[in-house]
Each structure stands twice: as structure tokens, then as C-alpha cells.
Amino acid sequence: MVSSSSRKIRSISYAKYGYLFILPFFIVYAFFQVYPLFNTFYLSTQKSTTDTGSVVLETVGLDNFKAILFGQGKTTDDAGNVIYKETRQATAIKNDFFRVMGNTLILWFGNFIPQIIISLLLAAWFTDAYLKVKGKGFFKIVMYMPNIITAASVAALFVMLFSDSQFGAINSMLLKAGHDTVPFVSGKTQSRVLIMIIQTWMWFGNTTIMLMSGIMGINPSLFEAANIDGATPRQQFFQITIPLLKPIMLYTMVTSMIGGLQMFDIPYLYNVGTTQNKFTETIAVFIYNHFHNIKPNYGYSASASVVLFIITAILGSICFAVNRDKDTTPKAKRGSKALKNKLGGL
Amino acid sequence: MSTQMAGTHSNSQMIKIRTTIVTIIMILLAIISLLPIYILVVNATRTSVDISGHGISLIPGLNLFNNIGTLMDWSATNKIQYDAFIGYRNSGIIAFSTTILTVLFSGMTAYGLVVYDFKLKNIAYTIILAVMMIPVQVTSVGFYQFMSRLGLTDSYIPLIIPAIAAPAVVFFMRQYMKSSFPLEIVEAARIDGCGEYRTFFTIGIPMMKPAFAVQAIFAFVANWNNYYTPSMILISREKSQLTLPMMVNTIISNDKLNDFGANYSAIMLSIIPVVIVYFIFSKFIVEGVALGGVKE
Known part of the structure; x- marks a missing residue:
């Protein structure tokens, strides 16, 4: 009885420390993240005009969304009534928006597919107890390395190597071999493929390690049993590893998609000089270029951000649901124990 | 076998x-x-x-x-906006201070969520989980317009202070504490008359050292490499303020620089610090990724 009453007192008297400990996080979060998020929603209903250096906002309701999604602009008809119809400016911005969404999808797809194939194979090999590959730790460290190199520097390096000019490293070699120069940085297909290659190069190590921790969560006795039954490595891969990896593969895909929607550094910097390549301009670049301007257009930026937010929220809840599912299985408990053991040794 | x-x-x-x-x-x-x-x-x-x-x-x-x-x-001769030493200094200031703030305050938040019982605890944790996925691009218009209204463009404040609120790091540290932090030790400290903050600093932090180390490395690398936020906030492009990734960009977007060797050496100088950090801590980093330490 004594102990239960003292526990009650304790939980009452210490609760305020709980709030004090989490308070700084929430204050800063509210100020630098939550308010800016609402500000973005607010700005999506505004039209900004620049007047002698200062930006003036004007409320226009959903006009920005009508423009970027449907190409409908506000005009007046012959009788002087306000109507919405396709205007040149609105159509141009709609075409821009759909072009950058298309670019984003193409670039994401083109780096995700090779990445997941390479990573799945590597992850299966790294975790295969029967393969006696030496120096697995070394390989993992080397393959993860591109991921930590500054993306801005990676873009700069590839711009230098693949420069369109006859002096670019690759093009000068092509010329010598009797070929014409190839527009690796400004050409439609060339620039896209190069960005896909750069992204794959930067991310396959990361995906491999994520998938590996998924494979290691699979009960090893399944593989042993399959081995005893004479299953070939190929059969084991397609009939044990892949089906049991489905949740973590879905998780990897969704997080990679959310990451893909944010793709900015490489598409923004892999360009000739300061001219943005139209074929590799992503949604993040579109948003940035519209607000980061001497004459910012907050409305278009913000309404595109809101669309991006809705897409991310849908993808995020898929991810959340997958994770939830995992949390309720006993596997997750094992996982957290493994976390403790592993980090305990550091 | x-x-x-x-x-x-x-x-x-x-x-x-x-x-x-x-x-x-x-x-x-x-x-x-x-x-x-x-x-x-x-x-x-x-x-x-x-x-x-x-x-x-x-x-x-x-x-x-x-x-x-x-x-x-x-x-x-001011022909370029690149100076490796200024870049190291600026990127260093930003990366070090954000790393310390991220790790310290995330540790504090996770500690608060694990050690104490309070009414809003679950709601607070759910909020942190929900916001973890919001991409920075979604809020950046609002963030940028807000900062320019406050006159904080060309300042390091918007680059450093937001590091206090890092949801993914809180998530990771809470997971770690849940699995390895014995709450009895807090009670023992209380019986010995140790104050709550002192308990956190003298017992909590030392016990969370491994999680702190992994997250500190990730935070440092991520902030050193960050191009997006500094390029958004530092609008005047003053050389004395630029971070290294921004300086590298000024090199390649300047088509009048035709000494390729010098250009490559500028890029090389910009990645040396992360490569060194990586090869010192690579084992931690690879294990950290395996544990879901980074969310991209």
C-alpha cells in the first residue's frame, strides 16, 4: 500500500519534468516547421507581386491550384463577368508543373529500378552464410561511401567529367576516338541517364544495407531447412528471401519515393553554367526556383508544395501502416534487442 | 551448418x-x-x-x-567565390553547432518521453512520428518567406537553431533508450537526492553514448553536405558567409574558369573532411544505417 501511494505521488510530481524535457523540441518545431508549414498553406492562396523591391500579397483563393493543375486562369468575359478559362499564362504554368512532375517520376524510377536489383542481389550475397567471400566488411564500407560524399561536389565532378564542350574529359576522349561530342549535360536522354546513374551510384550502398538488415531478420532455420531439402540458392532467393522481404521492400520503396520527390541537389546542380536543364528539372527545383527569385512567385511555389505534401502524406501513411504492422509482430522485439546488443558493443 | x-x-x-x-x-x-x-x-x-x-x-x-x-x-583577386579555408570554417561552424544541438536536444526529448509519465506523452510521440516524413521542400516556401519577413536571411540562425527539433533522431534515440535504459537507475538517483537535470546529464547521457555517437556522425555529415538550406537562406552570396558546397557550385557555374586542374582540386578540397570522417567512423556509420539510423 505504501509503495502504490508513493508511486502515485511520484508520477504526479515528476510529470512536469517530462514536459520540461520535451518543451525545447516542440517550441523550436512549432516555430521553424509547423508555422512555416501553415504559412505555406496560406501562401498557396496568395498571389505575390513585387513592387519596388518589396513583395505584396493578394488573396486569390484557389486560383493558383486552378492554374498549376488545370491551366485555368481568371479573366472576364464579354459581359464583364469573372470566369475561369484556359489562359496562356495559366496553361504555361500547368505545362511546367506536369513536366517537372513527369521528370521527377522518370528520374526516380530510373534510379530506383537498377538500385533495388543491385541491392537485392548484394544483400542476398552479403547475408549468405555459405558464400565464403572475404572482406565483406570492407566491401560494405566502400559501397556505402558514395552516399556520404557531398552531393554538390558529386554534381560538380560529373559536370566537369561529362561537360558538353570538346574539352570535357569524356568528350575530348570521344573526339580523339573519332566520334562527335555528346551533350551529356544538356541533352534530353543523356542528362537524364547520367542523373539516374549518379543517383544509383550514390544510393545503392544505402539500400543494400537496409535490405540486409531485413534479410537478417528472417529466421535462419528457414534457410537451413531449405538447404537440407536440397533447395538451390536461386530457389531460396525467390521463394524465401523475396516473399519474406516484401514488407521491408515496400518500406524501402516508399521511403525512396518520398526521397525521390525531394530530389534536388543533383538535378539542380548537374547543369551547364546556371541554366536549368528543362529535362531534369524536378518538382523540388520548380518549387525552389519560383520562390527563390528576385521577383518571387510564392503562390505557384506554395501550391506545388501543397500538392507535394498531399502525395507525401499518402505515401507516408502507407509507410506508417507497414511499420505498425511490423511493430506488433514478435520480430520487432527481437529487432530492438539486436539493436541493444549491437550498439552495446560500440 | x-x-x-x-x-x-x-x-x-x-x-x-x-x-x-x-x-x-x-x-x-x-x-x-x-x-x-x-x-x-x-x-x-x-x-x-x-x-x-x-x-x-x-x-x-x-x-x-x-x-x-x-x-x-x-x-x-576575387575572381571566384571559393576559398577553402573560409569554406571549412563556415561549414565547420554550422555542422558542429547543429550536431551538438541535434544530439543534445533529441537526447533530452527522448529521455523525457521514456523516463516520465505524463498526460500528453503518447500524443507528443505520435506527433513526432507523423512529422518525421514531411519533406523539407514542402515547408521551405513558408520557411523562406517567414525568415525574410523576420530579416533572418543572410544569417546563420535559420541554419542552426532548427537543428534542436530533429524528429528522426528523437525516434532513433527513444528506440534505443526503450531497449537499453534501466529506469531503476533514475529512481536510485532520486533516492540519493540527485536532481532531474543532473540525472540526465550525469547518468542519462553517458548511458546513451552509443546512440549519441551514431547520430552525431550522421548529423555532422548531413549538415556538412547540406546545400539546399544554406543556398536558400544566404541570399547575398557573400564569400565570407558561404558554405563549401555553395562555393563548389560557384566554381562550376562560372564558365570563365578554364583551368581544369584547379577546378578539380577545388572539388577535391571540398570532400576531404567528409571522407576523413567517413574512414574514421565507417564501422559506426554502416551499422547505424543498418539500424535505421538515417531516414531519407
């Missing part, structure tokens, strides 16, 4: 062949991973004439110090 396999001769033969093939593929992929960086380093040591005349080479030249000298001349 392997004794069963070694039983038949053909099986062990098969394993040998597979091991060889897999090893070769892994060596190839390792070479692909390293090759661009190797070419970068080699080109940084070659003369511009050599590079434009012969393209890619795998043999280093002898011109590294001349190239860096050219860079320093350009910088001294």
Missing part, C-alpha cells in the same frame, strides 16, 4: 565457384564506387592542358600544389 554442405564434393565445388563469381562482382562494384573519386583526385594533380588533351587518366600528375595555388590566386 557448413559440415552438411561439405559432405558432397560437387556441392563444395559449387560453393567455390559461386564464391569466386560473387567476389569478382563485388570487386567490380567496389571499383565503381571508388573510381569517380579516384579520378577526381588524379585530375586534381594534373595540369589543365593534360586533362583537356588526354581526358581521363589513372596516373596522378605532379601539379597538385600549382592547382591549389591557382585557386588561392583566384580567391585573392
